[in-house]
Amino acid sequence: MNLEHLNEAQKQAVLQTEGPVMVLAGAGSGKTRTLVSRIQYLLNDKKVSPFQLLAVTFSNKAAKEMRERIAADSHFDLGALQITTFHAFCSRVLRMEAQYLGLSRNFTIYDGSEQKSVIKGILGKRGISQKEIHPSEVQYFIEDAKNNGHYIGAKPDPLLDEVDKDDLFYDFFVDYEGELHKSNAVDFGGLITGVLNLFDNFPEVLERYQKRFKYLLVDEYQDTNRAQFKLVKMLSDKTRNICVVGDEDQSIYSWRGADIRNILDFEKLYSDANLIKLEQNYRSSKNIIEAASHVISRNEQRKGKELWTDNERGDSIQIMECPDDKAEANFVAKEVKELVVSGVDPTDIAIFYRTNAQSRVVEDALRSSKIPYRVVAGIKFYERKEIKDMLGYLRLVVNEKDSLALSRVINTPARGIGVRTLRKIEDEAVKNNVSLWELLEEMINKPEEYKHLKLSAKVKSSLAGFVSLIQEAKVCEVEKRLPSTMYEKVLHESGYYEALSAEKTYEAQARLENLEELVSAIKQYEAEAEEATMTGFLENITLDSSVDESDEPEKEVSMMTIHGSKGLEYPFVFVTGAEESLFPSYRSIESGEEAIEEERRLFYVAMTRAMKKLYILFAQGRMLWGSIKFNGPSRFLDEIPEDYYKWEFYKTNSPFGKSTKKRVTNGVDYDDEFSQVQSYKETEIVYSQSFASTKPLAQSIYPEGTVVKHKLYGEGRVLESKGAGKEEKIVILFRDGARKKFMAKFAPIEKV
DNA sequence: TCGACGATCGTTTTT
DNA sequence: CGATCGTCGA
Secondary structure (H helix, E strand, O other), rough: OOOOOOOHHHHHHHOOOOOEEHHHHOOOOOOHHHHHHHHHHHHHHHOOHHHHEHHHOOOHHHHHHHHHHHHHOOOOOOHOOEEEEEHHHHHHHHHOHHHOOOOEEEEEEHHHHHHHHHHHHHHOOOOOOOOOOOOHHHHHHHHHHHHOOOOOOOOOOOOOOOOOOHHHHHHHHHHHHHHHOOOOEEEEHHHHHHHHHHHHHHHHHHHHHHHHOEEEEEEEEEHHOOHHHHHHHHHHHOOOOOEEEEOOOHOHHHHHHOOHHHHHHHHHHOOOEEEEEOOOOOOHHHHHHHHHHHHHOOOOOOOOOOOOEOOOOOOOOOEEEEEEOOOOOOOOHHHHHHHOOOOOOHHHHEEEEHHHHHHHHHHHHHOOOOOOEOOOOOHHHHHHHHHHHHHHHHHHHHOOOHHHHHHOOOOOOOOOOOOOHHHHHHHHHHHHHHHHHHHHHHHOOOOOHHHHHHHHHHHHHHHHHHHHHHHHHHHHHHHHOOHHHHHHHHHOOOOOHHHHHOOOOOHHHHHHHHHHHHHHHHHHHHHOOOOOOOHHHHHHHHHHOOOOOOOOOOOOOEEEHHHHHHHOOOEEEOOOOOOEEEEEEEEEEEEEEHHHHHHHHHHHHHOEEEEEEEEEEEEEEEEEEEEEOOOOOOOHHHHOOOOHHEEEEEOOOOHHHHHHHHHHHHOOOOOOOOOOOOHHHHHHHHHHHHHHHOOOOOOOOOOOOEEEEEEOOOEEEEEEOOOHHHOEEEEEEEEEOOOEEEEOOOOOOOOO
């Protein structure tokens, strides 16, 4: 195999196939290229069967990319080649071996919000109010236990931290696991710990997998938690052919259990480990690499790498100080526009932010500048109410024990089966020790035995309707009809579609469109999967949040959180919101130096995405929670040596900009550690004066200030108008003081 | 049972 | 500001 295109360190990482290897791959050091070569080398030269190779990574994005790049120049049938995420791998194992753990193969996977519902239910049953104990505290405890590889009945393991079983929360954990088990459900963390449970207690099963996977590869190793670490160790214990690849400087998921010890202690665990460092960066200019290296060198928690590059020095980093968040967004839009006009491909430009909430202002600015953009992994569409509702139905059909799904949909749309009825059913189910679904079926079959529940005739007939709906859908499943067929059936026969259509709001309209999107997602899955099942689809949608862009790739600017940017690169990068309390976030400021180090790594990740030109922006004042906050520039800006940047002030002609400056220099310096807060009322007026003129008024049918009459609400005045034509959305302030949002297209309004 | 309303909260990042 | 929870009246 030809390894000419690799440097020395990369070649070593490819050729060292036997024994434990840790590759520390700096940002832009050709990590994926190396990994792909290593896999091809194993397949082509070492004649390893694809069946014996397991490559796990943390994100679907990374798995997908690697798979595609290997498939691109390989003549093997890669069907047997396992390149997946930890979660997908474990889910697969659990479905195969479900019977060992008393699960059935069609188990449901619960995500965070479902976890929370279960926890709320448990607290409720124990009569604990959510004010006494926050469900998220319990959730955090459970997550933490699972990240540490703990499952109920686990024996102490020297690799793992102990869990405090005397903690009151441990009782909740036990209840919670019981509840999930009854529902034939597993949560994200449980996918991993479930496999640990399986391997700990059924050595013959473990051995089967150990024999199969001769070569193990772990990508994004810095993001693994202790449970995943143990899993990898168990799988590779026979051959010890384990290769982990990561970068401690890009570890940004500790809040989800990623444990930097996995990297820092690898050599302790494997005394014969080979350590290979990839330090040459092929991506960015000298300015960017050197500046980023200075910033990250402040971290204590490092193995230590010295990133360098042969690339040219390049432009200075541009730091822009803006009066406020809108000005920041406007600057980005203006600069992007100039770049595009000068011939830069919009797909070469990315805009980053710390929190998803920040995207809105920027989106507004881009839209009014008519710059096409794409928000990468913004609001995940399966988290929307209507999607969750429909998925609830589908889950129930596939896994009738899923009581959470059942209680979600039994009265959606409203069928007159309210909380009271549901409570009766739940109590009765507990009494008879059956699942909700089993009880419902019993009630329909033998109504005379459930007279004591005192259900009205209306409720009973609603229940009967609901049960037969689910039963009929189950028939589809048994007869192996297409998942999309079943979906359509449930959507319409449940009355969900009808109920939504009956609401004539633009919101309902948007929801219907989302449900349309769900059908296309199902159909796309059907087209791709070798054997399309509803269980398979549901698993896909929970484990892979990324929505496939089925539409043709357009010339768009990309927008994403910094977390979402990991592994990507762009010639032009805008990092927005580099302010104290936002980046680093106030939470990390409160919780100490380790948290700050993680934010610093995040900042480092952001910087090292840029190839040619890096912009870092911050706003003096930012609209947050209905008021303006002055936080001052991020400490990370001070950590970039002066030679590497130009610091400019973005002058706007907005009177607000001036007044802010005046306010700031008059009183407390904005750099002061106390931030000033201005009440919302004061600024609202100023905003509407200074920014009203920037809004696109041209094609709007109901521009701001128009007096209109609404069929239901009477007369009002248009406060805000966004978009034009079909897209026009307006906010109306009515006589009675009510404010309501409408889609101009649907709203029953007319000009007065 | 259910919708409307008001008060009260809190807010990072995601497999 | 926005989402969520609890209370109230129909």
